[in-house]
Amino acid sequence: MAEKLLTREKGFSEWYVDVVLKAKLADYSDVKGCMVIRPNGYAIWENMQRVLDKMFKDTGHRNAYFPLLIPESFLRKEAEHVEGFAPQLAVVTHAGGKKLEEAYVIRPTSETIINSMFSRWIQSYRDLPLLLNQWANVMRWEMRTRLFLRTTEFLWQEGHTCHETEKEAEDETLKMLEVYRAFAEDYMAMPVLAGRKSDSEKFAGALRTYSIEAMMQDKKALQAGTSHALGQNFAKAFNTQFQGRDGKQAYVWQSSWGVSTRLIGGLILTHSDDAGFVAPPKLAATHVVIIIIGRTPEERGPVREKAHALAADLKKAGLGVIVDDDESKGPGFKYFEYELQGVCLRVELGPKDLAKEQVVMVRRDTRQKDFVPISQAVAHAEGMLDQMQKDLFAKAKKLRDDSTFEVNSYDELKAKADAGFMLAHWCEDPACEARIKEETAATTRNRPFTLEQKPGACVACGKPSPGRIVFSKAY
Numbered sequence: 091m092a093e094k095l096l097t098r099e100k101g102f103s104e105w106y107v108d109v110v111l112k113a114k115l116a117d118y119s120d121v122k123g124c125m126v127i128r129p130n131g132y133a134i135w136e137n138m139q140r141v142l143d144k145m146f147k148d149t150g151h152r153n154a155y156f157p158l159l160i161p162e163s164f165l166r167k168e169a170e171h172v173e174g175f176a177p178q179l180a181v182v183t184h185a186g187g188k189k190l191e192e193a194y195v196i197r198p199t200s201e202t203i204i205n206s207m208f209s210r211w212i213q214s215y216r217d218l219p220l221l222l223n224q225w226a227n228v229m230r231w232e233m234r235t236r237l238f239l240r241t242t243e244f245l246w247q248e249g250h251t252c253h254e255t256e257k258e259a260e261d262e263t264l265k266m267l268e269v270y271r272a273f274a275e276d277y278m279a280m281p282v283l284a285g286r287k288s289d290s291e292k293f294a295g296a297l298r299t300y301s302i303e304a305m306m307q308d309k310k311a312l313q314a315g316t317s318h319a320l321g322q323n324f325a326k327a328f329n330t331q332f333q334g335r336d337g338k339q340a341y342v343w344q345s346s347w348g349v350s351t352r353l354i355g356g357l358i359l360t361h362s363d364d365a366g367f368v369a370p371p372k373l374a375a376t377h378v379v380i381i382i383i384g385r386t387p388e389e390r391g392p393v394r395e396k397a398h399a400l401a402a403d404l405k406k407a408g409l410g411v412i413v414d415d416d417e418s419k420g421p422g423f424k425y426f427e428y429e430l431q432g433v434c435l436r437v438e439l440g441p442k443d444l445a446k447e448q449v450v451m452v453r454r455d456t457r458q459k460d461f462v463p464i465s466q467a468v469a470h471a472e473g474m475l476d477q478m479q480k481d482l483f484a485k486a487k488k489l490r491d492d493s494t495f496e497v498n499s500y501d502e503l504k505a506k507a508d509a510g511f512m513l514a515h516w517c518e519d520p521a522c523e524a525r526i527k528e529e530t531a532a533t534t535r536n537r538p539f540t541l542e543q544k545p546g547a548c549v550a551c552g553k554p555s556p557g558r559i560v561f562s563k564a565y
């Protein structure tokens with residue numbers, strides 16, 4: 091029997107790492123802070139990419155690719171940007187056996203190098219809007235790393251757009267946040283709060299940052315995606331101007347937005363359990379494993395034939411299918427292993443089932459066990475997967491809603507910092523926010539669009555507050 095997983099109750103962080111390693115999603119590498127994404131994990135990323143890429147293209151964006159290395163001087167052109175990213179930069183000083191005249195940074199994000207090109211490509215309002223996306227790796231030197239959630243190098247997409255007016259840029263920023271919300275909820279089955287971040291939590295160089303925030307099973311928040319209204323900050327730094335409809339020169343208005351392999355960490359922390367990884371069917375690499383049962387070649391032969399015919403039918407329906415015909419391992423071991431790796435449905439097929447013209451179908455998340463006539467197996471599998479997708483979302487949403495509450499005093503905020511999302515009044519003073527973070531470890535997550543804003547008094551200092559914001563401990 092394979093080694094058992096650690097349980098969530100014993101230690102949530104340890105359990106998380108154990109799931110990532112034992113489900114073969116990722117592994118530690120010999121490069122500090124960098125992980126290796128294994129095929130089980132990369133398949134999830136490919137499915138995320140496929141869905142998101144279509145959503146970006148459906149909203150008018152095209153993909154491009156810019157260099158990994160950025161001249162160090164580019165970062166210094168936008169003061170807040172360089173200040174925000176300086177501590178995390180990896181810098182290339184030597185190449186080709188010589189010291190470089192100007193050092194390059196490995197991109198932590200690409201606003202600067204992309205603007206250096208935008209300034210050449212954009213002349214007139216006719217060149218706008220310019221809507222680009224890049225799929226790439228980035229590097230941010232992190233002190234403490236955690237597989238998928240915070241790694242020195244990670245994979246992501248970064249959208250970069252230019253517009254004639256501030257209104258159009260703001261509309262774009264919010265439109266892409268909505269794309270992220272829909273992706274998180276409809277595909278990842280992960281409920282999120284979409285809203286605006288506080289000024290101290292915004293992207294370095296942006297006017298406004300919006301985010302989607304999810305609640306993990308340990309009731310901590312995970313920032314799952316961000317969309318930034320950049321204003322004209324980078325346009326001014328790189329002189330990205332266009333001739334307007336009035337004939338006058340003007341700086342473009344910009345947005346940028348991104349999600350990363352961190353989403354895979356969010357997926358694991360939202361749905362997985364003490365038996366291992368649970369993948370929402372819409373993003374799972376393998377939907378069905380068919381396990382051939384039988385002791386002798388005489389028993390296995392006809393079962394094998396039926397199993398492959400069923401696999402072909404399931405594949406025709408668009409499902410990812412594995413047939414396990416390994417005679418060296420028993421069914422119990424296999425059930426354990428496929429549950430660990432997050433295969434959504436297990437189909438058991440043996441000589442007795444064959445005699446009854448049926449299969450046994452077991453759902454990964456609930457262990458619901460159905461006896462299904464083989465002739466109806468494909469439709470039944472589709473129905474079970476559809477229900478599983480819905481149930482995963484409902485379960486995660488119930489946890490989030492049950493663990494979201496108003497707090498009305500600083501003592502209450504301190505006492506309930508581990509209990510979930512706290513809706514509290516805050517005065518918008520960054521010093522007050524910093525003190526709350528220092529004393530409670532809770533940070534402002536965002537001001538959800540769905541939360542009605544009514545004035546009140548700051549929970550920490552009593553000064554006027556425009557409305558409640560979400561405080562929570564976070565990844």
Ligand SMILES: [Zn+2]
Binds near residue numbers: 518519549550
């Ligand atoms: Zn305050």
